[in-house]
Amino acid sequence: MRIAVQMDPIDSMVVERDTSLALMAEAQARGHEIWWFTPNELFFEGGVVQARARRVSVRLARPHYEAHEEAIREAGAFDVILIRQDPPFDMGYVSNTYLLERVPAATLVLNRPQGIRNIPEKLSTLRFPDLIPPTFVGRDLDALEAFAKRFDAVVLKPAFLAGGEGVIKARAREPDFRWRATKFMEEAGREPIIAQEFLPGVKDGDKRVFVLGGEAIGAVMRLPQGDDFRANLHAGGRAVKTDLDARDREIAAAVAPLLAEESILFAGLDVIAGRLTEINVTSPTLVRELARFGGADIPKLFWDRVEALRK
Structure with missing residues (x-):
């Protein structure tokens, strides 16, 4: 397959923990062709959605990529397009999803652009008042x-x-x-x-629950550091090993019908003290940490699912 990843600039990747890089590397290992472009390089002209894209080889160590060619390609020339750029989920992000909806149906776009619009990561939790703080x-x-x-x-x-x-x-x-x-x-x-x-329980961690195809398949705990109550890795938090518990599975089961309705293949649920705080559908992260802790190989499971969808 010819695969394109819409993402932030490849040079900005945190090589040691980037989930998009892991997804690209697994696809490459299966013999698929890998391209990437930024949201600003996607455009509509002459009735066709196109992208200024670059074909690369990748690896999970520095230097993490080798560029082979750059070309303007019709988005429909790709078999799969992954939407992997980070928020902010602003009107630029939203507008990009409208362009991606014009990509021919023969190309599989993941997660589905309309689904990403319909599940803003913090506000979508309001659908589950019994699960949230x-x-x-x-x-x-x-x-x-x-x-x-x-x-x-x-x-x-x-x-x-x-x-x-x-x-x-x-x-x-x-x-x-x-x-x-x-x-x-x-x-x-x-x-x-x-x-x-x-929630004072945040001192014990902010759990990321990975959901693939509607099923909870693993979790990573993030612990706040020092005087900061935020456990996000971007805010200095530290990832540690953890397990799924009954409450995590209950929350995942409650959210699964929404993910199915919106054709969201891969999501990350954030849970603090048994309370759902976010449903991450734009660019869920932490799969490298999960693998290091002996958990599920999400890139492998992800591409197993995608290849099955493409058959």
Whole structure:
């Protein structure tokens, strides 16, 4: 198969832990041809979606790629296109999914562009009120303050960023709460903000549950470091080995019908103290850590599924 990966620039990869690189390497090992392009290199012209793409060979060590050729190719010339660029999930990201929907149906685009639009990673959890922490979404300062007063502390989150970026902890009883919340809203522009009860259990970890084809197949725990309550690796968190438990499987089973409905093959669920906090469908990560801890070989299982879909 000829496979293209839409992603952030290949030189920006964190070679030691990049999931996209692992997916590319496994596909290459199976004899498939590997191309990549950035979202900015995808365009519609003359009734056809095209991309300025580069054919590469990859490896899981530095130097991690070798470039072979660059060409403008019709997106329909690829058998599979993986959507793997990181958020922010802004209008640039959304607009790109509309272009990818114009790719001929013979090309398998994963995860499905419409599904990515329909499952914004933080807001989509609102479909599962019994699984998530107490949550506020909006921009009304008085309503936000009233919500926050119900708890010892809350976390404020931008709705469409990732990796723990912009997430802060606040207490309504503190005299500067309204000022901090106002500044937070200003930085969010016109977007709503998310507030959730702070879960002290985050000290024991933020679990990433991997879901492939609707089935929970493994998990990695991320632990916050130092005084930072955020466990995201981008924020300095540390990945450690863990196992799936009954609650993880319950959450995955509850979310699976939504993933199936939206044709999401591969997703990552974030779970803190038994509560669902995110459904990651853009570019789920941490599969390299899972493999290092002796867990499932997700790239292998992923391409087994994709090859079966292409038959």
